[in-house]
Amino acid sequence: MGFLDIRNVTKSYGSVQVLHDVDISVAEGEFLVLVGPSGCGKSTLLNMIAGLESVTSGEIAIRGRVVNGVHPSKRNIAMVFQSYALYPNMTVAQNITFGLEMHGTPRAERERALADVAKLLQIDHLLDRKPAQLSGGQRQRVAMGRALVRDPDVFLFDEPLSNLDAKLRVDMRTEIKKLHQKLGTTIVYVTHDQIEAMTLSTRIAVMYRGHVQQLGTPREIYDTPANVFVATFMGSPAMNILPARVALRDGVPHARITDAEGAERLLRFSQPNLAGWDGRDILLGIRPEAITDPEGADRKSGNIQGLANRVSVTEPAGSDTFVTMVLSGRDVIARMRADASVGPGQDFDFAVNMDKAVAFDPQSEERIAP
């Protein structure tokens, strides 16, 4: 039994089921990120944990206590909203202590808690201001302060960074991570941004169409995605998915693909369990960073395969250069070092790290290897 248990939870609005049998157990101190495209049910799940939406069936338990039907304020949780939801008529100090006031905490204790939180978040100098006088980042801090001051069992974050500009978002992301490391609190965090999910979480639940597609550590999710959806949703640029056919050469499975000219190419798999798929079609998944120039290839990998192919587009992005080519009729993106000398129309020798390759069943789109 975990610290926060979501047991077979479903949610329906009338006849429309928006969450199917979600089953997640969160340990104390964990940072769980619910990630998925809009409409996947992640915010609904968060609101159900918060008590803002009712649970259709199943159970939600915090510290072993089933909280279905318990009022939000009595679950000992705190939430940071997407819009920050700061009370516009109150000062920062009043905003932060409003919850304590509502719970009947004595004034002296309130002031002490306020001082602690203000110091922690470095907002001491803002306490007398109104939310309208704060910048986006400051509002974000105040919203977190309001959650922190209550010292709750579980923190809920509902896309807290999506209203910030790109640079501030990165800064605040680090702040949140630091805060989590320092306080060791249990956090459930909703985002549609897969980079936030990867960087912040100790575990990720990737959601799509009301189902949890995969639940695992960021590394697991990234390296061994459960299906094509997870593979393409997580990572930027997305994982390349191309049709291939398994062919055995001396008993070793190879992926048979075609290059830009339509000529047949073979890439040896590192995963022996694909032998049973001999002669059958699969979907081959290769992350952009697993296709590089030969000098940039991962030296620790045991299976780097050379692949000469025509370059169609190059996109220098500063830190990397993204190169687009055609494989098996699909556009495939490779990630080169920034100074790789490669131009469009050129024939280039790529190096494919097949240790990182993933194979999917073309019908079910589930992962079959590794």
Place this chain on the structure above:
Amino acid sequence: MSAVTQDTAVSTGRVARAFIYLLLILFALFYLLPLYVMGVNSLKPLQEITGGNMMALPATWTLEPWRAAWSSAQIGVQPTGLKPYFINSILMVVPAVAISTVLGALNGYILTKWRFRGDTIVYGLMLFSCFIPFQIVLIPMAVVLGKLGLAGTVPGLILVHVVYGLGFTTLYFRNYYAAFPTELVRAAMMDGAGFFRIFWRILLPVSGPIAVVSIIWQFTNIWNDFLFGVSFGGTSQPMTAALNNLVQSSTGVKEYNVHFAAAILAALPTLVVYVVAGRYFVRGLMAGSVKG
């Protein structure tokens, strides 16, 4: 809740601007003309009016018509002046405006933040009440007031006006609160604030502009209402009924100067409300109309 700005889309030349101002001033004067006539004639003795020029300034200035209108003019059979009726009106208007505004605010709060099955139907029906003409409800209302024992009393009039005003005040507050972020209510809920606490501490403090709209609207409507007052006022008739009795009386000499003074007295409270709160009125109307 955006402030009204003075930005003009097109910048105009100096001549055109002068012309626009001239036109505006002319229109303003034209609109002020009745007030001028009422003002000057209420300040002159009766024979100056009957003797000729309505437009002229008084030859002898006098406050006597005002005094008469206020405290000694013949209203119906009693020479009481408008004073007791003015007090009736105040006793009716203040609670009626307050109650209908508070209930409208609560309705708006519930219809936007505590939604329930069929809430749009309820809201639709309340909106419908804005379109019902006064005359239709006279007889049913008389029956209800009679059953409640409130016929011919100030509380009876308050009830009538609250019921009639609720559709409007609910409309205002619902549209205003529809634009109010629901996340704030949720945040307050998680902070442990209850239904009334959220209303009192979170919504009401930012409801100023729309409250002003509601108050002005209700105040002018209830103060200026004649039909309900004369139908259900009984012995406690409001100002409008009294003014009618004074001006329409068909016996004795028509004291036009007193009538003018009385009419101004009757219009004064609404005028004051507009002057004091008028700019919030426009602001509130704009805020309420953006979303809804």
